[in-house]
Amino acid sequence: MKNQYTKYYLTFFYLCSTLMLFAQPGATDETGNLESTDAPAPINDYIWVLALIGLILVFWKLKSLQNEKMDLKTK
Secondary structure (H helix, E strand, C coil), X not given: CHHHHHHHHXXXXXXXXXXXXXXXXXXXXXXXXXXXXXXXXXXCCCHHHHHHHHHHHHHHHHHHHHHHHHHHHHC
């Protein structure tokens, strides 16, 4: 039972922590390398879509595992 809740807690923690992991603009640098602040890439625009797809896949996998267990019990 504890193992089941641990999986849910870890999933919840992972989904909430990804909202804090946004791209930050780099420091100003005279050399023009990766630290320039020209235009930061908006990589966090559709993070909620990825989280939603991930949740759908998790529930889909859990449902298939549950159906598999039920099939084994009926045999």
